[in-house]
Amino acid sequence: MTAPVVLIIEDEAQVRLFLRTALSAAGYRVVEAERGAEAATLARSHNPALVLLDLGLPDADGITVTRALREWSTSPILVISARGREEDKIQALDAGADDYLTKPFGTGELLARIRSALRRSVLSGSANTTVVEVEGVRIDMERRVVTRDGIEVHLKPTEYNLLALLAKNAGKVMTYGQILKEVWGPGAVTHTHYVRVQMAELRKKLECDPAQPAFLITEAGVGYRLRA
Amino acid sequence: MIALVVVALTTLATRMLGLAWLADADVVLAYLVAITIVAVRFGIGPAILAAAASVALFDWFFIPPFYTFTVESSRHLVTFAMMFVVGIFVSGVATRLQRHEADAVERERRTHALLALTRATAAAGDADEVATSLATHARAAFEREADVVLGDAPPPTSPPAAGDLVVPLISQSRAEGTLVLRQPTGAPPEPLAPHERELADAFARQAATALERLRLADDARATALRRRTEELRAALLSAVSHDLRTPLATITGGATTLLQDDAPPSEADRRLLLEAIAAQAFHLERLVTSLLDMTRVEGGVLTLRREWIPVEELIGSAAAATRALLAPRQVRTDIAADLPMLHVDPALFEQVVVNLLENAARHTPPSAAVTVAASVGSDGLVLAVSDDGPGLPADIDVFEKFVRGPGSRAGGLGLGLAICRGIVEAHGGRIVADRAARGARFVITLPVPPPPPTEAA
Numbered sequence: 001m002t003a004p005v006v007l008i009i010e011d012e013a014q015v016r017l018f019l020r021t022a023l024s025a026a027g028y029r030v031v032e033a034e035r036g037a038e039a040a041t042l043a044r045s046h047n048p049a050l051v052l053l054d055l056g057l058p059d060a061d062g063i064t065v066t067r068a069l070r071e072w073s074t075s076p077i078l079v080i081s082a083r084g085r086e087e088d089k090i091q092a093l094d095a096g097a098d099d100y101l102t103k104p105f106g107t108g109e110l111l112a113r114i115r116s117a118l119r120r121s122v123l124s125g126s127a128n129t130t131v132v133e134v135e136g137v138r139i140d141m142e143r144r145v146v147t148r149d150g151i152e153v154h155l156k157p158t159e160y161n162l163l164a165l166l167a168k169n170a171g172k173v174m175t176y177g178q179i180l181k182e183v184w185g186p187g188a189v190t191h192t193h194y195v196r197v198q199m200a201e202l203r204k205k206l207e208c209d210p211a212q213p214a215f216l217i218t219e220a221g222v223g224y225r226l227r228a
Numbered sequence: 229m230i231a232l233v234v235v236a237l238t239t240l241a242t243r244m245l246g247l248a249w250l251a252d253a254d255v256v257l258a259y260l261v262a263i264t265i266v267a268v269r270f271g272i273g274p275a276i277l278a279a280a281a282s283v284a285l286f287d288w289f290f291i292p293p294f295y296t297f298t299v300e301s302s303r304h305l306v307t308f309a310m311m312f313v314v315g316i317f318v319s320g321v322a323t324r325l326q327r328h329e330a331d332a333v334e335r336e337r338r339t340h341a342l343l344a345l346t347r348a349t350a351a352a353g354d355a356d357e358v359a360t361s362l363a364t365h366a367r368a369a370f371e372r373e374a375d376v377v378l379g380d381a382p383p384p385t386s387p388p389a390a391g392d393l394v395v396p397l398i399s400q401s402r403a404e405g406t407l408v409l410r411q412p413t414g415a416p417p418e419p420l421a422p423h424e425r426e427l428a429d430a431f432a433r434q435a436a437t438a439l440e441r442l443r444l445a446d447d448a449r450a451t452a453l454r455r456r457t458e459e460l461r462a463a464l465l466s467a468v469s470h471d472l473r474t475p476l477a478t479i480t481g482g483a484t485t486l487l488q489d490d491a492p493p494s495e496a497d498r499r500l501l502l503e504a505i506a507a508q509a510f511h512l513e514r515l516v517t518s519l520l521d522m523t524r525v526e527g528g529v530l531t532l533r534r535e536w537i538p539v540e541e542l543i544g545s546a547a548a549a550t551r552a553l554l555a556p557r558q559v560r561t562d563i564a565a566d567l568p569m570l571h572v573d574p575a576l577f578e579q580v581v582v583n584l585l586e587n588a589a590r591h592t593p594p595s596a597a598v599t600v601a602a603s604v605g606s607d608g609l610v611l612a613v614s615d616d617g618p619g620l621p622a623d624i625d626v627f628e629k630f631v632r633g634p635g636s637r638a639g640g641l642g643l644g645l646a647i648c649r650g651i652v653e654a655h656g657g658r659i660v661a662d663r664a665a666r667g668a669r670f671v672i673t674l675p676v677p678p679p680p681p682t683e684a685a
Contacts, residue, residue: 106506191683192535193535193536193537193680196535196538196569197538197569209561211543211544211600212547212548212559213544217548220549220575
C-alpha cells in the first residue's frame, strides 16, 4: 500500500519544515506549495489524500482555494488558522473545509486530526453509513431510530434532524451556518440560538452530563461536531 | 397734568378751609406739601411745574389784590421766590432719595440674580451644565431670550440680529464662550440699560470663571490619568519582559544545547530538554494570548458579538478547554434547571470561565474539587466558580492588572482576573471574589435580558 499523499499549502518556510518533518516521520508523502496558484496545479497532478491549508496565504485567501479545490476534489481539507481569525475559519468550513487547527498546535493533535479526516473520507467513500454508535447511543438513520443503552429515545423532528446531520458528518465540524441551512432552511442562517437550544435539548436526552458532553461537542464560536 | 391737578386741589382745599383762620404761611406750607408729593410720585419735571403753578395760584387766590396777578407788596415777591426755590429744592431731594431707593432695589435684584447664577454654576458638573444654567438665569434676569455658545469660535444657533447683545465669556486664560441676549421679538429695538449691561457683564464673568474652573479640573484629571497610565505601562513592561524572557531562556538554551555537535547531550537529557522546550513554548503562548486579550479589553475596542447561548453550553466548552490543565481535578457542574439563556459574546464569556478554571488549576493541589454553579438570583443570573484550595490572599485586589498571589509558582502575568473583570463589565455584569468562602470563589452576576424570539414551532 502506497503512503497517502498530503498537500501542504503554507507560505512560511519554518512552519512547512515542521509540518513536513512531522508528516514524513508519520509515514505520509508530502507535497508542498507556497502559494495558492501553485497549489491548484499540484493538487491536480498529485491528487492528494488530504490537503493542509494555511488561511494566511499572501496571494489568495484560503476560502478561494477551498472553493477551487471543492469544485473537483472530495479529499478532506484541514485548514490552519491563527487565533483571533475565527471568521476566516468559519468561512473556510462553510466553503467545504472539513476541520481546522488553530496555531500554535502540537504534532500529536495534527496527526490525530489527519488520521480522523482520512478515516472519515474512506468510510464515506466505501459505503453509506446508516448507523452511528457512540457512547452507548445508537443512531439508525435508515429507520430514524435513536436508542440510548438499548432503550429508544424519543426525539422531536428538529432534534432528530440536527442529530442525524451531525451523525452523517460524524467527526467533521459543522458550522452554525451549515446546520441552520440544512435543518432550518436558508432563511434561518443567522439564528444561531435555534441550534443552541436544540443542542441543549439533545444533550439533556442523550448525554450523561449535559454540561460536560462526551460526544455532542461544542466547537467554540464555530459550531458542533459529533465525536466519532 | 396730574401735577396741575394736585396743585389745583390744594388751592381748592386751602381756599375752602377759608381765608378765615389760615395765615399766608400755612397756605405756603400746604403748597410745599403738594409740590413734595408731586416730586415723590412723578419726579423732578412735574415738581417744577407744580412749583410754578403753586406760585401762580397762591398769587391769584391768596395775595391781595385777589384774583389778579398784580402784586401789591414787594414782600410777597420775596415769598414767591422763596416758595419756588424751596419747592424745587424739596422736590430735588425727594426725587434723589427715591432714585437711591430704586437703585438699592435694583442692586439687590442684581445681587440676587448673580448669586443664584453663582450657586448654579458652582454646582455644575460640566461645561454644558454651566451653559444651560447661564442661559436659564439670563432669561430670568433680563426677560429676554438668551443663547449660550461654548468655545472660542462662536457659531450661535441663529446669528445675532440688530439689538441683540453679544457678551463674550472671557476667563483669565481665554474666551470660554459667548452669551447672546436676544432682542425681544415684536418689540421695537431697545438697548439694555447701563446697569443691565453691567449685570450681563457680571454674568459673563461668573460663567467664564466657572467654565475655566471645570476646564482646569479636567486638565488635572487628564494629567493624573496620564501619569497612572505611564506607571501601568512601566509595570507592564517590567512584568512582561521578565515573564516572557523566562520561557524564552529555556527554549533558546534548550534548543542550542541540542544543536551542540561537539558535546551532544545524552538521550535522556535530550528528552528532558525537548520536553522543557515544548512546555515553555506552550506557556509562552498562554502569556502572549492573555496579553493580547488584555489589550483588547483595555483598548476599548472590545466589540461584543452577542449571541444567545445556554449556560450549560458555555460552561461545558470552558470546562472542555481546561480539562487537560485541570486533570486530575474533576470539575463538578451544578446548574439550576430552566435557567434563562445568556445573551453574551460566547468566545469572550467562555474566556472568563476558562480564566477562572485556569486559576483553580494553578492555585490548588491536585486533590482539589472545582465547582461551576449557575442559578438565578435577585440581580440576575449568578455564575460561581469555586474550589476548596488555599483560598485568596488577603489584602490584595486580585482583579488589578499584574497582581499575582504571593508565592505564585505558575509564572502567569497576573492578567487573568483583570481580563475577566473587563469582559464581565463590558457585558454589564459584575464579578467579585467571595472572601467568606472556604477556598477561592468568584461570583459573576449578569443581568438577564428578555428572552430571544423562539422559532415558530
